[in-house]
Amino acid sequence: MTRTTDSLATLRTLDPADSDVDPHTPGARATLERILATDPGQRHDHEPAKARSRRGVRVVAVASATVVTAGTVFVVIPSLTGGDDAFATWTAVPSSVSSEDAADAAGDCRDAQQDGPAQAGGTAPDFSDDLRRAELAIAERRGEWTLVTFAGTGGFSATCITDESAPLFRDWFGSIGAPAAYTAPGPRDVVATDLGAGEADAGELSVAAGIVGSEVTGVSYRSASHGEVVATVSGGRFALWFPGDELDGAGGAGVGLHVTYRDGSTAELRLDLR
Known part of the structure; x- marks a missing residue:
């Protein structure tokens, strides 16, 4: 029996209709790792994987398709069953x-x-x-999707955007990394840690996240497709995301954000990853 056939046979034993299957058990997690490891399109030599490359970013294979830009690694894990198709609940x-x-x-x-x-x-x-030392800074929900962000020293950040509606092996998009050189923002400043677009099972999505100064209480982005997208601001961080690739290339070109301060005043700031 080939490894691929073996994985398919194993996958059939995890039929979501089987009420005895717990997707959070070590066995289920191990099966996921076997499925990912036997993906015939997967590369393990860390050379660029061209199929999902985009202008201004580099795609490499590390257990799944990932995007590396400005010191941050983005990773996508697909759901195997169900889920919020096309971000319908966002x-x-x-x-x-x-x-x-x-x-x-x-x-x-x-x-x-x-x-x-x-x-x-x-x-x-x-x-x-x-990652072990980082603390949870943000936890938010948009429809069936949750976003959590961990904050660490030196500008370190780790984020997961997860479809909680999938019954088995949830679709998630994540980022992790730290800037090569980091300077803490001033009280009324905003510094980007994540800025750009990627892809999950449900489709393309755009992400803007970063570190805010002590006087910043609100951040939002005016999307051409979705109107005003409001960020969560917590623990010295902000994060927002929305369906579509509108922020593709924004890491270099920059993007405008509307910022609210503790005294009620507002400002328009230009954010980029440079």
Whole structure:
């Protein structure tokens, strides 16, 4: 029996209709790793994978398709069953997450990042120690999707955007990394850690996230397709995302953000990754 056939046979044993299957067990997680490892299109030599490359970014293979830009590694893990197709439930204004759900989402994100992108290997940096020391800064929900962001020293950041509606092996898009040179923002400044576009099972998505000064209480982006997208601002960080590739190339070209300060005043800031 070939490895691919073996993986397909294993996958059939995880039929979501089987109520006895728990996708969070070590066995289910191990099966996911076997499926990813036997993907015939997967590369393990860390050379650029051209199929998903985009202008201004470099795509490499580390356990799954990843995008590396400005010191940040982006990773996409596809769902195998179900999910929120085309981000149908997404909302421009985020909702809060209960402390229990936030803890669960943070634990899943930390585990997923630690098992893969944090220890990318090859020429990619190892962020496993940074991830272990980082603290949860943001937990938000947009429809069926949760976003969590971890914050660490030196501008380190790790984020997961996850479709919570998928019953098995949830679709998620993540980033992890730190800038080569970091200067803490002033009280009314905003510094980008993530800025650009990527792809999940549900389609393309745009992300803007970063570090805010102590006087910044609100951040939003005026999307041509979705109107005003409101960020969550918490723990000295901000994060927003929306469907589509509108921010593709924004890391170099920059993007305008509307910022609100503690005294009620506002400003328009230009944000980029340079």
